Amino acid sequence: xxxxxxxxxxxxxxxxxxxxxxxxxxxxxxxxxxxxxxxxxxxxxxxxxxxxxxxxxxxxxxxxxxxxxxxxxxxxxxxxxxxxxxxxxxxxxxxxxxxxxxxxxxxxxxxxxxxxxxxxxxxxxxxxxxxxxxxxxxxxxxxxxxxxxxxxxxxxxxxxxxxxxxxxxxxxxxxxxxxxxxxxxxxxxxxxxxxxxxxxxxxxxxxxxxxxxxxxxxxxxxxxxxxxxxxxxxxxxxxxxxxxxxxxxxxxxxxxxxxxxxxxxxxxxxxxxxxxxxxxxxxxxxxxxxxxxxxxxxxxxxxxxxxxxxxxxxxxxxxxxxxxxxxxxxxxxxxxxxxxxxxxxxxxxxxxxxxxxxxxxxxxxxxxxxxxxxxxxxxxxxxxxxxxxxxxxxxxxxxx
Numbered sequence: 001x002x003x004x005x006x007x008x009x010x011x012x013x014x015x016x017x018x019x020x021x022x023x024x025x026x027x028x029x030x031x032x033x034x035x036x037x038x039x040x041x042x043x044x045x046x047x048x049x050x051x052x053x054x055x056x057x058x059x060x061x062x063x064x065x066x067x068x069x070x071x072x073x074x075x076x077x078x079x080x081x082x083x084x085x086x087x088x089x090x091x092x093x094x095x096x097x098x099x100x101x102x103x104x105x106x107x108x109x110x111x112x113x114x115x116x117x118x119x120x121x122x123x124x125x126x127x128x129x130x131x132x133x134x135x136x137x138x139x140x141x142x143x144x145x146x147x148x149x150x151x152x153x154x155x156x157x158x159x160x161x162x163x164x165x166x167x168x169x170x171x172x173x174x175x176x177x178x179x180x181x182x183x184x185x186x187x188x189x190x191x192x193x194x195x196x197x198x199x200x201x202x203x204x205x206x207x208x209x210x211x212x213x214x215x216x217x218x219x220x221x222x223x224x225x226x227x228x229x230x231x232x233x234x235x236x237x238x239x240x241x242x243x244x245x246x247x248x249x250x251x252x253x254x255x256x257x258x259x260x261x262x263x264x265x266x267x268x269x270x271x272x273x274x275x276x277x278x279x280x281x282x283x284x285x286x287x288x289x290x291x292x293x294x295x296x297x298x299x300x301x302x303x304x305x306x307x308x309x310x311x312x313x314x315x316x317x318x319x320x321x322x323x324x325x326x327x328x329x330x331x332x333x334x335x336x337x338x339x340x341x342x343x344x345x346x347x348x349x350x351x352x353x354x355x356x357x358x359x360x361x362x363x364x365x366x367x368x369x370x371x372x373x374x375x376x377x378x379x380x381x382x383x384x385x386x387x388x389x390x391x392x393x394x395x396x397x398x399x400x
Contacts (some may be wrong), residue, residue: 037077037078038077039077039078039079039080040074040075040077040078040079040080040107040108040329040334040336041080041082041104041105041106041107041108042074042079042080042081042082042106042107042108042110042325043082043084043100043101043104043106043108043109043110043111043130044060044063044081044082044083044084044109044110044111045084045086045096045097045100045109045110045111045112045117045121046059046060046083046085046086046110046111046112046113046135046136047085047086047087047088047112047113047114048083048085049085049087050087050088051088051214051239051240052088052113052114052239054269055113055136055239055269055314056085056086056111056113058307058309058311058312058314058315058318059111059113059135059136059314059315059317059318059321060081060083060318061303061306061307061309061315061318062303062311062314062315062316062317062318062319062322063110063135063318063319063321063322064081064322065302065303065306065319065322066318066319066320066321066322066323066326067079067322067325067326069302070326073334074325074326074329074334075326075329075330075332075333075334075335076333076334077329077334082100082104082106084096084099084100086111086112086113086114086117088112088113088114088117089114089117090114090116090117090119090120093112093116093117093119093120093121094120094123094124096117097109097120097121097124097125098124101124101125101128101130102128106130107130107131107336108130108131108132108133108325109121109125109130109131109132109133110132110133110134110135110321110325111134111135111136111137112134112135112136112137113136113137113314114137115137115138115139115158115184115185115186115189116139116184116185117137118134118137118139118142119139119141119142119146119185122134122141122142122146122148122151123146125148125150125151126146126148126150126151129150129339130150131150131152131328131339131342131343131346132150132151132152133152133153133154133321133324133325134151134152134153134154134155135154135155135317135318135321136155136314136317137155138155138156138157138158138160138161138186138189138190139157139158139185139186139189140157140158140159140189140392141396142157143157143361143363143364143365143392143394143397144157144363144392144394144395144396144397145395145396145397147363147364147394147396147397147398147399148399149343149364149399150339150343151364152324152346152347152360152364153364153365153366154317154320154321154324154351154366155317155366156286156365156366156368157365157392158186158189158190158193159189159190159192159193159196159392159393160193160286160365160366160368160370160390160392161190161193161263161264161265161284161285161286161370162190162191162193162194162234162236162263162284163193163194163196163197163370163387163390164197164284164370164372164386164387164390165194165197165198165234165261165262165263165283165284165386166194166195166196166197166198166199166200166201166203167197167198167201168261168282168284168372168386169198169203169232169234169261170198170201170202170203172232172259173231174203174230174231174232174259174261175202175203175204175231176203176204176206176230176231177198177203177204177205177206177230177231177232177233177234178205178206178207178208178209178225178228178230178233178234179191179194179195179205179207179208179209179233179234179235180208180209180210180211180221180225180233180234180235180245181209181210181211181235181236181237182210182211182212182213182214182215182236182237182241183210183211183212183213184213186236187210187213187236188210190236190263191208191234191236194234195208198234206228206230207224207228209221209224209225214241216240216241216244216245218244218245218248218249219248219252222248222249222252222254223252225254225258226252226253226254226258229258230258231258231259232258232259232260232261233249233254233258233259233260233261234261234262235260235261235262235263235266236262236263236265236266237262237265237266238265238266238268238270239269239270242265242266242267242270242274243270243273243274245266246260246266246267246270246274246277246278246281247274247275247277249277250276250277251277255277255280259280259282260280260281260282261281261282261283262281262282262283263283263284263285264283264284264285264286264287264288264313264371264373264380265283265285265313266281266283267281267283267373267375267380268283268285268287268312268313268380269312269313269314271375271378271379271380272378275378278375278378279375279376279377279378280374280375280376281374281375282372282373282374282375282383283372283373283374283375283380284370284371284372284373284386284387285313285370285371285373285380286313286355286366286368286369286370286371287313287316287354287355287371288371288373288380288381288382289310289311289312289379289380290379290380290381290382291354291355291356291371291382292382293354293356295352295353295354296354296355299311299316299319299354300354303315303319311354316353316354316355319353319354320351320353320354320355323351323353324346324349324351325346327345327346327349327351328342328343328345328346328349329342330345331344331345332345346360346364347360347364348360355368355369356368356369358389361391361392361394362394362397362399363392363394363397363399364399365391365392365394367389367390367391368389368390369385369387369388369389369390370385370386370387370390371384371385371386372384372385372386
């Protein structure tokens with residue numbers, strides 16, 4: 001039980017005893033009334049500097065937007081945001097997590113972006129019991145072998161975003177492909193998910209190319225791709241690396257002869273910089289800016305008004321993090337000590353998200369639609385649903 005709850009309970013017992021001793025009528029507050037004005041401490045471990053700073057700011061600002069839309073409270077209590085810059089640095093992840101969980105004693109923890117940071121964070125919160133919502137990092141293990149009753153995810157597993165593309169490429173007649181990504185955990189998991197479905201349905205991966213992270217020198221590899229003459233290429237890059245790869249791919253003359261496919265992060269938040277080079281690229285992801293539903297339209301307008309920036313998939317995940325925390329805290333009327341009840345409410349939630357409604361699997365990972373998108377006129381246009389209500393297989397998770 002948080003220190004503040006213990007203090008409040010002690011004060012109530014003291015007042016009650018004093019009233020009885022004095023024989024006077026003393027007003028005893030309803031449960032949690034004394035602590036009702038106490039702020040909920042919400043820890044935020046996201047990158048606010050470096051390559052992924054824009055992602056961190058969008059996740060944070062959208063989460064705050066969701067909570068502000070409900071009066072700026074969680075379960076009727078005001079919120080104190082305790083932010084730590086993760087720097088997307090796994091070597092600092094344990095210290096930063098402990099700073100929030102042990103040092104600040106936050107009631108909830110959210111973040112991060114980087115999968116390496118998420119792995120270190122998950123290890124600590126499993127031991128400490130802090131209710132944690134992963135708002136971006138897709139490391140499969142977080143909701144597989146490292147799953148825990150107090151760990152939720154409002155984003156995706158790396159597997160989810162790429163598994164549906166294997167059958168889709170085969171449908172289009174692409175039986176021999178090259179895959180290319182950065183050589184780090186997220187890249188390996190995304191390519192692995194694509195390989196799983198592609199090979200199982202009869203496809204052949206001619207070569208898997210792993211680029212040292214965060215290297216963006218692609219020319220030699222593009223020359224090799226041209227010589228291999230695959231039917232198509234499947235890729236995962238994000239941010240600046242995605243911009244460089246897509247532009248280099250087109251400049252090498254490959255775009256017109258070898259179609260490029262990828263995880264949606266290849267073209268999400270990167271299209272303005274990629275320009276015409278991105279036209280025609282087909283990707284799979286759990287969101288697209290142009291999704292035609294009322295929640296998405298309202299959200300995008302509100303986010304733009306609040307930040308003067310356009311919303312993206314990262315903002316959606318932050319927004320849904322705020323919604324999930326509100327759902328849990330509303331169920332217990334602001335009692336952060338009622339952890340089991342909070343987690344049960346969160347586990348059973350159906351979130352009406354800008355991405356479309358989704359629920360949570362037994363591993364507390366989203367069960368969500370994965371959309372097929374094609375870049376048309378500078379926009380990721382939804383051209384279909386690659387997989388309806390896809391759940392990560394949660395291999396190794398022991399949650400009931």
